[in-house]
Amino acid sequence: MAQDNAPVANHAPMLWGLAFVVAMFGTGFGARFAGLDGIWTMIVMLPPMLLLIPLIRSTERDGNFAGCSSPALKRYNRRGLIWSFSYVAALFFAISVNDWLKPEGPLLWLIAVLPALPIVYFVWGLYRYLVEETDEYLKMRYVTHALFGLGLLLIVATVWGFLESFKVVPHVESWMAVPVWAIGLGVAQIWHRVRGS
Protein backbone atom coordinates (compact mmCIF):
# COMPACT_ATOMS: atom_id res chain seq x y z
CA MET A 1 0.00 0.00 0.00
CA ALA A 2 1.18 3.51 -0.69
CA GLN A 3 2.73 5.32 2.22
CA ASP A 4 0.29 7.35 4.31
CA ASN A 5 2.98 9.88 5.12
CA ALA A 6 2.08 9.88 8.78
CA PRO A 7 3.19 13.22 10.22
CA VAL A 8 6.09 13.39 12.59
CA ALA A 9 5.29 15.43 15.70
CA ASN A 10 6.22 19.04 15.03
CA HIS A 11 6.40 21.17 18.13
CA ALA A 12 7.23 24.48 16.42
CA PRO A 13 3.66 25.92 16.56
CA MET A 14 3.33 25.02 20.24
CA LEU A 15 6.73 26.54 21.05
CA TRP A 16 5.90 29.74 19.15
CA GLY A 17 2.50 29.83 20.87
CA LEU A 18 4.13 29.39 24.25
CA ALA A 19 6.70 32.09 23.45
CA PHE A 20 3.87 34.44 22.39
CA VAL A 21 1.82 33.90 25.56
CA VAL A 22 4.85 34.16 27.87
CA ALA A 23 6.12 37.29 26.08
CA MET A 24 2.70 38.98 26.12
CA PHE A 25 1.93 38.24 29.76
CA GLY A 26 5.54 38.81 30.82
CA THR A 27 5.70 42.18 29.12
CA GLY A 28 2.26 43.15 30.43
CA PHE A 29 3.13 42.30 34.03
CA GLY A 30 6.57 43.88 33.59
CA ALA A 31 4.99 47.11 32.35
CA ARG A 32 2.60 47.17 35.27
CA PHE A 33 5.41 46.41 37.73
CA ALA A 34 7.50 49.24 36.21
CA GLY A 35 4.52 51.60 36.50
CA LEU A 36 4.39 52.40 32.77
CA ASP A 37 1.41 54.41 31.57
CA GLY A 38 -0.98 53.35 28.79
CA ILE A 39 1.02 54.47 25.77
CA TRP A 40 4.37 53.09 26.97
CA THR A 41 2.69 49.82 27.86
CA MET A 42 1.37 49.66 24.30
CA ILE A 43 4.83 50.40 22.89
CA VAL A 44 6.58 47.68 24.87
CA MET A 45 3.81 45.22 23.97
CA LEU A 46 4.46 45.63 20.24
CA PRO A 47 7.57 43.39 19.93
CA PRO A 48 5.84 40.38 21.56
CA MET A 49 2.93 40.93 19.16
CA LEU A 50 5.32 40.32 16.26
CA LEU A 51 5.67 36.74 17.49
CA LEU A 52 2.22 36.19 15.99
CA ILE A 53 3.80 36.13 12.52
CA PRO A 54 6.11 33.12 13.08
CA LEU A 55 3.35 31.49 15.15
CA ILE A 56 0.86 31.61 12.27
CA ARG A 57 3.49 30.69 9.67
CA SER A 58 4.63 27.65 11.64
CA THR A 59 0.98 26.66 12.21
CA GLU A 60 0.37 26.81 8.47
CA ARG A 61 3.52 24.84 7.68
CA ASP A 62 2.50 22.25 10.25
CA GLY A 63 -1.02 22.13 8.81
CA ASN A 64 0.31 21.53 5.30
CA PHE A 65 2.61 18.82 6.55
CA ALA A 66 -0.03 17.11 8.69
CA GLY A 67 -2.63 17.27 5.91
CA CYS A 68 -5.06 19.45 7.83
CA SER A 69 -4.79 22.67 5.89
CA SER A 70 -7.30 24.28 3.56
CA PRO A 71 -7.58 27.52 1.58
CA ALA A 72 -10.30 28.69 4.00
CA LEU A 73 -8.01 28.07 6.96
CA LYS A 74 -5.24 30.08 5.32
CA ARG A 75 -7.62 33.00 4.75
CA TYR A 76 -8.77 32.70 8.38
CA ASN A 77 -5.14 32.92 9.54
CA ARG A 78 -4.47 35.96 7.33
CA ARG A 79 -7.54 37.65 8.78
CA GLY A 80 -6.25 36.72 12.23
CA LEU A 81 -3.05 38.66 11.59
CA ILE A 82 -5.00 41.63 10.22
CA TRP A 83 -7.35 41.93 13.18
CA SER A 84 -4.59 41.34 15.76
CA PHE A 85 -2.38 44.14 14.44
CA SER A 86 -5.37 46.42 13.75
CA TYR A 87 -6.48 45.86 17.32
CA VAL A 88 -3.10 46.94 18.70
CA ALA A 89 -2.98 49.95 16.35
CA ALA A 90 -6.55 51.01 17.24
CA LEU A 91 -5.86 50.60 20.95
CA PHE A 92 -2.64 52.59 20.67
CA PHE A 93 -4.45 55.34 18.75
CA ALA A 94 -7.41 55.43 21.18
CA ILE A 95 -5.19 55.63 24.27
CA SER A 96 -2.99 58.32 22.66
CA VAL A 97 -5.95 60.48 21.62
CA ASN A 98 -7.59 60.04 24.99
CA ASP A 99 -4.40 61.04 26.84
CA TRP A 100 -3.65 64.08 24.67
CA LEU A 101 -7.06 65.47 23.75
CA LYS A 102 -9.11 64.38 26.77
CA PRO A 103 -12.18 64.14 24.53
CA GLU A 104 -15.75 64.25 25.82
CA GLY A 105 -19.17 63.44 24.45
CA PRO A 106 -19.53 61.74 21.04
CA LEU A 107 -15.77 61.85 20.31
CA LEU A 108 -15.06 59.99 23.54
CA TRP A 109 -17.66 57.37 22.54
CA LEU A 110 -16.01 57.06 19.15
CA ILE A 111 -12.52 56.73 20.63
CA ALA A 112 -13.71 54.23 23.23
CA VAL A 113 -15.38 51.97 20.67
CA LEU A 114 -12.50 52.13 18.14
CA PRO A 115 -10.44 49.19 19.60
CA ALA A 116 -13.58 47.03 19.48
CA LEU A 117 -13.92 47.36 15.69
CA PRO A 118 -11.12 44.84 14.89
CA ILE A 119 -12.93 42.42 17.21
CA VAL A 120 -16.07 42.86 15.10
CA TYR A 121 -13.89 42.00 12.09
CA PHE A 122 -12.56 38.98 14.00
CA VAL A 123 -16.12 37.72 14.65
CA TRP A 124 -16.93 38.26 10.97
CA GLY A 125 -13.76 36.26 10.16
CA LEU A 126 -15.05 33.37 12.29
CA TYR A 127 -18.33 33.44 10.40
CA ARG A 128 -16.55 33.61 7.03
CA TYR A 129 -14.37 30.64 7.93
CA LEU A 130 -17.39 28.49 8.68
CA VAL A 131 -19.03 29.62 5.42
CA GLU A 132 -15.90 29.13 3.28
CA GLU A 133 -14.57 25.88 4.76
CA THR A 134 -15.54 23.04 2.41
CA ASP A 135 -13.77 20.32 4.40
CA GLU A 136 -16.49 19.11 6.77
CA TYR A 137 -14.09 17.39 9.18
CA LEU A 138 -11.92 20.50 9.61
CA LYS A 139 -15.08 22.57 10.06
CA MET A 140 -16.46 20.19 12.68
CA ARG A 141 -13.12 20.24 14.48
CA TYR A 142 -13.01 24.03 14.52
CA VAL A 143 -16.59 24.27 15.78
CA THR A 144 -15.74 21.83 18.58
CA HIS A 145 -12.71 23.90 19.60
CA ALA A 146 -14.68 27.15 19.41
CA LEU A 147 -17.45 25.68 21.56
CA PHE A 148 -14.87 24.60 24.11
CA GLY A 149 -13.60 28.19 24.17
CA LEU A 150 -17.16 29.47 24.56
CA GLY A 151 -17.81 27.01 27.40
CA LEU A 152 -14.67 28.14 29.20
CA LEU A 153 -15.65 31.78 28.73
CA LEU A 154 -19.18 31.21 30.13
CA ILE A 155 -17.83 29.35 33.15
CA VAL A 156 -15.03 31.84 33.89
CA ALA A 157 -17.31 34.86 33.40
CA THR A 158 -20.07 33.43 35.60
CA VAL A 159 -17.78 32.25 38.40
CA TRP A 160 -15.78 35.48 38.33
CA GLY A 161 -18.97 37.55 38.17
CA PHE A 162 -20.34 36.01 41.34
CA LEU A 163 -16.97 36.29 43.10
CA GLU A 164 -16.99 39.94 42.10
CA SER A 165 -20.57 40.41 43.37
CA PHE A 166 -19.50 39.07 46.75
CA LYS A 167 -16.45 41.35 46.67
CA VAL A 168 -13.98 38.48 46.78
CA VAL A 169 -12.09 39.44 43.62
CA PRO A 170 -11.41 42.74 41.82
CA HIS A 171 -13.37 43.92 38.78
CA VAL A 172 -12.21 42.64 35.39
CA GLU A 173 -13.02 44.54 32.20
CA SER A 174 -15.44 42.75 29.87
CA TRP A 175 -13.06 43.06 26.87
CA MET A 176 -11.21 40.15 28.51
CA ALA A 177 -13.93 37.94 26.97
CA VAL A 178 -12.02 37.47 23.68
CA PRO A 179 -8.66 36.51 25.28
CA VAL A 180 -10.42 34.01 27.58
CA TRP A 181 -12.29 32.52 24.59
CA ALA A 182 -9.02 32.37 22.60
CA ILE A 183 -7.26 30.58 25.48
CA GLY A 184 -10.09 28.02 25.49
CA LEU A 185 -9.77 27.60 21.72
CA GLY A 186 -5.99 27.11 22.04
CA VAL A 187 -6.35 24.60 24.89
CA ALA A 188 -8.86 22.58 22.85
CA GLN A 189 -6.54 22.60 19.82
CA ILE A 190 -3.59 21.45 21.91
CA TRP A 191 -5.73 18.77 23.56
CA HIS A 192 -6.80 17.49 20.14
CA ARG A 193 -3.19 17.49 19.01
CA VAL A 194 -1.92 15.66 22.09
CA ARG A 195 -4.61 13.01 21.63
CA GLY A 196 -3.42 12.68 18.03
CA SER A 197 -6.80 13.16 16.40
Added chain:
Amino acid sequence: MRNRLKVLRAERDWSQGDLAERLEVSRQSVNAIETGKYDPSLPLAFRIADLFGLPIEDIFLKD
Protein backbone atom coordinates in the same frame (compact mmCIF):
# COMPACT_ATOMS: atom_id res chain seq x y z
CA MET B 1 -19.83 3.10 12.25
CA ARG B 2 -17.19 0.85 10.72
CA ASN B 3 -15.88 1.23 7.18
CA ARG B 4 -13.75 -0.55 4.58
CA LEU B 5 -12.01 2.56 3.37
CA LYS B 6 -8.52 1.42 4.30
CA VAL B 7 -8.95 -1.93 2.53
CA LEU B 8 -10.44 -0.33 -0.59
CA ARG B 9 -7.65 2.21 -0.63
CA ALA B 10 -5.01 -0.51 -0.22
CA GLU B 11 -6.49 -2.46 -3.14
CA ARG B 12 -5.83 0.55 -5.33
CA ASP B 13 -2.45 1.31 -3.77
CA TRP B 14 -3.56 4.80 -2.82
CA SER B 15 -2.10 6.71 0.09
CA GLN B 16 -4.41 8.72 2.36
CA GLY B 17 -3.14 11.78 0.53
CA ASP B 18 -4.10 10.27 -2.85
CA LEU B 19 -7.61 9.52 -1.63
CA ALA B 20 -7.92 12.95 -0.02
CA GLU B 21 -6.93 14.58 -3.30
CA ARG B 22 -9.52 12.58 -5.24
CA LEU B 23 -12.23 13.44 -2.71
CA GLU B 24 -11.09 17.08 -2.44
CA VAL B 25 -10.79 16.90 1.34
CA SER B 26 -7.85 17.12 3.74
CA ARG B 27 -5.71 14.07 4.49
CA GLN B 28 -6.75 14.45 8.13
CA SER B 29 -10.36 13.96 7.07
CA VAL B 30 -9.53 10.68 5.35
CA ASN B 31 -7.54 9.59 8.39
CA ALA B 32 -10.38 10.51 10.77
CA ILE B 33 -12.95 8.60 8.69
CA GLU B 34 -10.72 5.55 8.29
CA THR B 35 -9.98 5.31 11.99
CA GLY B 36 -13.64 5.75 12.91
CA LYS B 37 -13.09 9.06 14.67
CA TYR B 38 -15.43 10.83 12.29
CA ASP B 39 -18.49 9.66 10.38
CA PRO B 40 -18.80 11.50 7.06
CA SER B 41 -21.92 13.36 6.02
CA LEU B 42 -24.22 11.69 3.52
CA PRO B 43 -22.95 13.82 0.58
CA LEU B 44 -19.33 12.89 1.37
CA ALA B 45 -20.28 9.24 1.83
CA PHE B 46 -21.90 9.32 -1.62
CA ARG B 47 -18.73 10.89 -3.09
CA ILE B 48 -16.66 8.12 -1.54
CA ALA B 49 -19.05 5.48 -2.88
CA ASP B 50 -18.97 7.03 -6.36
CA LEU B 51 -15.18 7.11 -6.31
CA PHE B 52 -14.92 3.42 -5.49
CA GLY B 53 -17.89 2.52 -7.71
CA LEU B 54 -19.64 0.74 -4.85
CA PRO B 55 -22.92 1.19 -2.96
CA ILE B 56 -22.55 3.08 0.33
CA GLU B 57 -23.53 0.02 2.37
CA ASP B 58 -20.57 -1.89 0.89
CA ILE B 59 -18.19 0.70 2.32
CA PHE B 60 -19.83 1.80 5.56
CA LEU B 61 -21.06 -0.89 7.89
CA LYS B 62 -23.24 -0.81 11.00
CA ASP B 63 -21.42 -1.53 14.27
